[in-house]
Amino acid sequence: MAPQFSTQINGSMTFSASLSATMNTTTNVTASRNYRPLVPEPSTLAHLNGPSPLILSVEEADSLENLADSVLKRTLSDYLHFRDVRKRRLHDEQWKEVRRQDNLVAFKERDSWRQQHQTLCTPDGRLEPVVCKTSVPTLLVLGALQGALDDEMYGMHIDSNDAAKLRSSYIHDQVNDFRVLTRIRGATKDDPFRFCGVTWADLGNNGYGPFARKRDYCVITSMGVTTTARGERVGYYVVHSVDVSSNGPMGRTTQLGLATNGNATGSKYTRAKGSMCWLKCELPNGGVELYMQGFFAPMGSVLEFAVVNAAVNTALGLAQTSDTSYSKKIRWMLHDSVGVAIDGGLRRSMQIAFRCGQEAEVRVLHRLSCGEHCKGLTTRKVTVDVAADSVVQQTRGSICFLCMGYAKQTSATVFAAREMAHARARSNRALSTDTSEYIL
Numbered sequence: 001m002a003p004q005f006s007t008q009i010n011g012s013m014t015f016s017a018s019l020s021a022t023m024n025t026t027t028n029v030t031a032s033r034n035y036r037p038l039v040p041e042p043s044t045l046a047h048l049n050g051p052s053p054l055i056l057s058v059e060e061a062d063s064l065e066n067l068a069d070s071v072l073k074r075t076l077s078d079y080l081h082f083r084d085v086r087k088r089r090l091h092d093e094q095w096k097e098v099r100r101q102d103n104l105v106a107f108k109e110r111d112s113w114r115q116q117h118q119t120l121c122t123p124d125g126r127l128e129p130v131v132c133k134t135s136v137p138t139l140l141v142l143g144a145l146q147g148a149l150d151d152e153m154y155g156m157h158i159d160s161n162d163a164a165k166l167r168s169s170y171i172h173d174q175v176n177d178f179r180v181l182t183r184i185r186g187a188t189k190d191d192p193f194r195f196c197g198v199t200w201a202d203l204g205n206n207g208y209g210p211f212a213r214k215r216d217y218c219v220i221t222s223m224g225v226t227t228t229a230r231g232e233r234v235g236y237y238v239v240h241s242v243d244v245s246s247n248g249p250m251g252r253t254t255q256l257g258l259a260t261n262g263n264a265t266g267s268k269y270t271r272a273k274g275s276m277c278w279l280k281c282e283l284p285n286g287g288v289e290l291y292m293q294g295f296f297a298p299m300g301s302v303l304e305f306a307v308v309n310a311a312v313n314t315a316l317g318l319a320q321t322s323d324t325s326y327s328k329k330i331r332w333m334l335h336d337s338v339g340v341a342i343d344g345g346l347r348r349s350m351q352i353a354f355r356c357g358q359e360a361e362v363r364v365l366h367r368l369s370c371g372e373h374c375k376g377l378t379t380r381k382v383t384v385d386v387a388a389d390s391v392v393q394q395t396r397g398s399i400c401f402l403c404m405g406y407a408k409q410t411s412a413t414v415f416a417a418r419e420m421a422h423a424r425a426r427s428n429r430a431l432s433t434d435t436s437e438y439i440l
Helices: 042-046 058-085 149-156 161-171 304-317 322-337 401-409 412-433
Strands: 004-007 012-016 089-091 095-101 104-109 118-121 127-130 139-145 177-185 195-204 214-227 233-241 243-247 253-257 269-282 288-297 339-343 346-352 359-362 377-386 392-400
Touching: 058 118, 058 177, 058 195, 058 214, 058 233, 058 269, 058 288, 095 304, 104 304, 118 233, 118 269, 139 304, 149 161, 149 214, 149 233, 149 269, 149 322, 149 412, 161 177, 161 322, 177 214, 269 304, 288 304, 322 401, 322 412, 392 401
Parallel strands: 214 269
Antiparallel strands: 004 012, 012 089, 095 104, 104 139, 118 127, 139 288, 177 195, 195 214, 214 233, 233 269, 243 253, 269 288, 339 346, 346 359, 377 392
16 A cells, blocks of 8 residues: 555654564674675776775775664664554654655655754774754655665665666766775575665756855775564665774775765765664565655755755665566567677577577667567666776667566566676685785
8 A cells, every 4th residue: 555644633744554563673694704805896996086995904895884773773773664663654843744756755844843963883883973053854765665675775785886876867867977986795595685885976056056165075885785683674785984094005094974064075075964774674565665754964065955865766766676676577588599600700699588499580789679579568778788998888679578577577586696696706706816915
């Protein structure tokens, strides 16, 4: 059932969804701390701008993972209180609706309820104020999602620069550049959507004015699926600002903290700060309930409406990712279906419809199609690959309804396992050619 909000006589708003079971705040967040730094991607080393790849000590990696876990646990506790204690009721004197999109509703905290400054927890447990010239409200996004939890998590999942660019091509998050600076955790058989690492993004100056300085973002990013004591599955995605300053090549001497300098990476960027956590709880009927809370501070002189608009765009972009999952599946299916042959110097391919049983010969460079004889074809933009120069290569492919249905019905874990194997092979190739020393 889609979520419904209503203003009651006593001044509260009610959020309803098809879930009545209670949850326990105990989660099975990974306890193992056997951190081994992974080799940075060659494409990362080729970039001249932005921060360099990082090498963390075991203690630093543990502190960052613990920091992300603390954000997850705090948000999960707030979600359970909202759902089980408050019965999905919001005080309309505290929260103001700012946008609706499909079954999702975004709220911002009203002025009278805000603290003077937002605060960020540091890896060493301190609370640092985020001193911004503009009032920064806490955001809340609630609603029900259409896809399955595994599809939502597969659509959100990133573990490399190229994976982030692929996701951006589908959700249109307007990120100009993205780097995985270091990986702390990766996907496993038990949790194929797991990732934890320090990431950096060039956010551009969209919405801040034509002469505004670009914003960048350095965060600990953590995602995966956890279960409660009652066995209920909850997917999570955490981004939390950290400042990683280094002295020496490859971040050999690394200091973790929060810089007070708004231009930590030089005059080209103003460092934005924030802390946001998306929770996607699997419902008994197979649906997914979304709970997202956090804040985003672009820093500098930015009007509040621009601050809220940027934060809401970010929140909603990662809220509904099942469609991204279907597109990623189709990308794999198209790659699998293409058999390349050389005929008279022309590059041709034999396309086999995945579930239609039809064959159609087409030129790959001109068109992608799962079958010329399929009666129900729909046009869909598909990201084919990310080139060596980080340019996303897209084309419009004709996908029949049966193949689209197959993409939706096939478990996302099947495709996630393939990506895990692909990432492992890529890492092994990098290890065989890299000569850098690592702190173990």
